[in-house]
Amino acid sequence: MLDDDEEASVFVNRDLVEPDTIIDEERIVGRDDQLKSVVSFLKPTLQGNRPPNMLLYGPAGTGKSLIIGAVTQQIIELCQSKGERFGVININCHPINTLDQAVYELVQTVAKDVNAEIGVPETGVSTKRKYRRLYKLINEHYDSVIFILDEIDLLVGRRANNEPAYSKLLYQLSRASNTNEIEGRVSVAALTNDPKFMEDIDGRAESSFNPRDVYFPDYDATQLREILENRRDAFRQDSLTSDVIPLVAAFAAQSHGDARKAIDLFRGAGDLADEWGDGKVTERHVRESQEEIDKDRSLKLVEGLTTQKKISLYATAAVACYSNRSRSSVPSPVGFNVYRWITDELDADQMTRETYVKYVKELATYGLISSSRKSRGRGGGMYMEFTFTGDPEAMMKRIVDDTRLEPIANQEELLQTVVNSQLREFHNQ
Numbered sequence: 001m002l003d004d005d006e007e008a009s010v011f012v013n014r015d016l017v018e019p020d021t022i023i024d025e026e027r028i029v030g031r032d033d034q035l036k037s038v039v040s041f042l043k044p045t046l047q048g049n050r051p052p053n054m055l056l057y058g059p060a061g062t063g064k065s066l067i068i069g070a071v072t073q074q075i076i077e078l079c080q081s082k083g084e085r086f087g088v089i090n091i092n093c094h095p096i097n098t099l100d101q102a103v104y105e106l107v108q109t110v111a112k113d114v115n116a117e118i119g120v121p122e123t124g125v126s127t128k129r130k131y132r133r134l135y136k137l138i139n140e141h142y143d144s145v146i147f148i149l150d151e152i153d154l155l156v157g158r159r160a161n162n163e164p165a166y167s168k169l170l171y172q173l174s175r176a177s178n179t180n181e182i183e184g185r186v187s188v189a190a191l192t193n194d195p196k197f198m199e200d201i202d203g204r205a206e207s208s209f210n211p212r213d214v215y216f217p218d219y220d221a222t223q224l225r226e227i228l229e230n231r232r233d234a235f236r237q238d239s240l241t242s243d244v245i246p247l248v249a250a251f252a253a254q255s256h257g258d259a260r261k262a263i264d265l266f267r268g269a270g271d272l273a274d275e276w277g278d279g280k281v282t283e284r285h286v287r288e289s290q291e292e293i294d295k296d297r298s299l300k301l302v303e304g305l306t307t308q309k310k311i312s313l314y315a316t317a318a319v320a321c322y323s324n325r326s327r328s329s330v331p332s333p334v335g336f337n338v339y340r341w342i343t344d345e346l347d348a349d350q351m352t353r354e355t356y357v358k359y360v361k362e363l364a365t366y367g368l369i370s371s372s373r374k375s376r377g378r379g380g381g382m383y384m385e386f387t388f389t390g391d392p393e394a395m396m397k398r399i400v401d402d403t404r405l406e407p408i409a410n411q412e413e414l415l416q417t418v419v420n421s422q423l424r425e426f427h428n429q
């Protein structure tokens, strides 16, 4: 059991290397331009004017939430000192499926912030009523507000061939002050990893949202090193050997310069040193921890997926794996047709193409797949192209292990034929 002469932990302030800890401004590295832009866009709030809407875009873990969070926090404080009420209404759209749920989530967030009743049921009433409740709460409690919509591109909605839910939400929120539904000043900040996000927005939403862009590029190893150096005091003095920070930064730089990954690995290495009772973090703990992260990530992720997401992933991996073409990237229309074939074979529910793309794109946010938008040339429309970062065959095996996909896995040759005929059809169109 607990032992008195156990080695002391390598941490003195482990919170500092937790991903969701809000850090002080002096610990922020390499985001001067973005900070400057966001500050200048939001400054009008302090002078009683309406700030512009914003689109913060860039890969995962590049500081979008951090920067908007740090600036809005300062504005809250400055407004408070002047007796003004500035509301920051922040939601993450990733787990939300429909417009109605998104509006309810906004109501819930405001109600919690101002300590009021939610005042509207989650189901059984129209979205319009939820909007009305949202506006009422805002009008009663704030003089100005900013909506922060994180991972906005994942709020697709249910129906296919229709305006996506994020487009409708952006339209409503960004015009709410023009229509006087919200009496105070309103601005909307949308955060996304998708650089081409605006291309799918409906024309009227585009013109009412009309954002100022702030781009967040990847960090390089030097910046990641500095980010970690600035959190070195999470650890006991002298408990890090000199090679730890450069190695963590180098690993994270390899995986797309994501600061969240760097911080997770830093913490993981410390945890391992504690677990082994070594009293010091060394290169060995970093390497071992990185290996565990790599192994766990895809396994855990696949285990946690719903059946529909597993089928979507399986179909996409099948295209990458069985394609006779030299490039094993997967055009989304082909992945979707294979998904449809599989769901027919299994007699399972079938999602729309938009939902299929949303599911697969979600996996891209975990780094299992990378996705990019492609054009089919004049008048041909857009589609997504998916590429696996790891081995698609291993991924398929892992999915079959715990789903009802076995009947499909037993028809390997047939699946191979379906994949290649779908690919041929797509490329000949």
Ligand SMILES: Nc1ncnc2c1ncn2[C@@H]1O[C@H](COP(=O)(O)OP(=O)(O)OP(=O)(O)O)[C@@H](O)[C@H]1O
Residues within 6 Å of the ligand: 018, 019, 020, 021, 023, 027, 028, 029, 030, 031, 058, 059, 060, 061, 062, 063, 064, 065, 066, 067, 150, 192, 193, 216, 227, 259, 260, 263
């Ligand atoms: N420039 C930086 N300086 C210090 N810490 C940083 C910096 N950028 C990011 N971080 C840290 O990395 C983690 C991820 O950052 P953040 O959540 O802001 O990324 P994001 O771009 O919003 O990512 P996502 O698109 O995945 O939501 C947080 O713990 C944050 O504190």
